[in-house]
Amino acid sequence: MTFRMELIKNLNPQQQQAVMAEAGPVLVLAGPGSGKTRVLTQRIAFLIRVKKVKPYSIMAVTFTNKAAREMESRVVGLVGDYNRGLTLGTFHAICARILRREAEHLPFESNYVIFDEDDQLGVVKHALRDLNLDEKNNRPAPIHAAISNAKNELLLPENFPVQHYRDEVVRRVYERYQQLLLVNNALDFDDLLLWAVRLFEEHPEVREKYARRFEHILVDEFQDTNIAQYLLLKHLASFHRNIFVVGDTDQSIYRWRGADYRNVLRFEKDFPDAQVVMLEQNYRSTQAILDVAMAVINRHPQRRPKYLFTDRGAGLRVTLREVYDDRAEAAFVLDSIVDMVRREQAQPGDFAMMYRTNAQSRLLEEAFLAAGLPYKLVGAQRFYGRREVKDIIAYMRLVHNPNDELSLTRIINVPPRGIGDKTYLALRTLAQKLSLSPGELLLEIGREPEALNLAGLPGRSGANLARFGGWQVKWAALKASASPLVLMDQILEDIDYRSYIDDGSEEGADRWANVMELRRIAFEAQDKGLEGFLEQVALVSDQDTLETTAKVPTMLTLHAAKGLEFPVVFILGLNDGTLPHSRSFDDIEEMMEERRLFYVGITRAKDRLFLVYSQNRSAYGYPEPVDPSRFLDDIPYELIEEEQPAVLRRGVKSEAASHDALWGAAARTSPKRQIANQQIYHPGMNVFHPTYGDGMVLNSRLEGDDEVVDVFFADLGMKRLVASLARLEIKT
């Protein structure tokens, strides 16, 4: 069989049309679960193996690293190592690479660092201070958001439209913000795109070079592009015009980040000769789920009608469930999951719990922890947001780029080494006088400690600075010859970070474990060099850290769920104010986006979908009565089944034996686990719980087929546990 036949044999006619489309612009409108990733990867394989296009001349762009990795492995699966030379990555990563290569045309050095969200906020605060604006009246976060939006629309400070006083504040902060970034030789996320576009617009010969090189450009999730990304693509495609974009306007959920689904319309206008292919057949969900999805999205005005169909069959009706409050919500989900696993209707890894805001994961986590059941959580307390992780990265960034003052101020006194505000200020003043950055001055001092005397920084504080400078010199020497790992180890040793962070408490051990995790990442990035390592850690998101290995239920936001699928999905907190979020109420566009978000969640489900709302919800502190989501009104009654509260139903006991096998690790590690026919815990017993530690039984009773035990833990106080699930050990 020819490769071509091999490639297309599992594709439906529309998919084939897309994969084998002739050169020129192509717009693929793909509904959820219609195989769009497949179309993209097969298209790449088709170009390489059938059309004999050099991988070097192909660029494929995604939004997340995870999507990029996924695509990469699938392309490799299709064409083996014929993929060598292929440019495949996120918008940000691809731009970062171009900007390093073309730094000579740009106002920063090629060893620039990428500032993350926290750093960016730090720069805004710094700018506010420089402009004598106070943070109370000028909150940094909204100002930063305004700056970011401006950048996404390619508005420079000098063009920033000023209508109110507030705009003027933003404009001035923006101006200062950009100056500070350049002083630090740093770029923020938006800059990566902005500078790339400016590079192409201001240096036609550079644009020409890249436009000629990339004969084919393929774009995933096109509806999420912002203006900067759209223009970037247009420039890149300006020579060959072979641009193949795949998207679904109904799944556009990043408006707040500057994404503009109207880029799809713009594309049709800018490329009037574009072939348009519609992928409508759904291979993921049952028809029952698709019907609900359509009921929700069809209320969306002004959109191209799309009919979702599947040959997977009707399936079970979608379940709608009302609960008393958000605690009951968590309990309902947990009970349902346990029940379905026991009945062998699903495996633990089949479940996803989706919610609007990260904060909603907390009660879920508590419920799972209390039951002693494993789960995985996407995002939320971000690994790269951890203090210890940021500290070590700041050290390495400083070594890579001594001008990075933000990193320097972060760690110059971490761990405490007697360099306080006063000393740092003196250093900074001197540096300014010598027109050096503080980091460069420290390097000087490290090389020649006597220089300090000239500066009037003698004595203990001077010695402290000299010691730090000495390290910097040593580390700088190391970065040329050694891997990121060796450098990191040397830093950790010199600053004795472990004794600072690991104070013997459980939290300390945790922190140190995070440092070791970062060390592992450095180990894996050995051959990337320091620059590559830093770029990688700056551009990975926490969404990317979802490992697919552990077969346990997943908790994630609706945003994080895009592009994923699960056999059983729970969408939680379907209340007005949560979904749609209250901050969207007064904006029609935003309300439509909330609706699309709901739609994205619904269409993640393959077999079962549970929609849950509660009567009361704790905003912060106190529970308040809330209304069901207005989106629920749009689902016809006959499409749903309202489930009655029935937590543990009959028949559970007889099936409980299989529970062990299905519910994996948690069950196996519980030595005393058993089904309660009689009470085994009694008041006064000393028990041990793997998470909570030592405790004493206060009370216990049989409930249904299980035993409910109230335990007082030394560290946490009272907890109510279910005996069959909590890994309780009785101590003699």
Add this chain to the structure above:
DNA sequence: ATGGACAATGTTTTT
């Protein structure tokens, strides 16, 4: 310079 105690303040989604 450092660490603790208190207050204020604020909750959407993230490359």
Add this chain to the structure above:
DNA sequence: CATTGTCCAT
């Protein structure tokens, strides 16, 4: 309510 920042005492 839980985090973050500010002030104050050592």
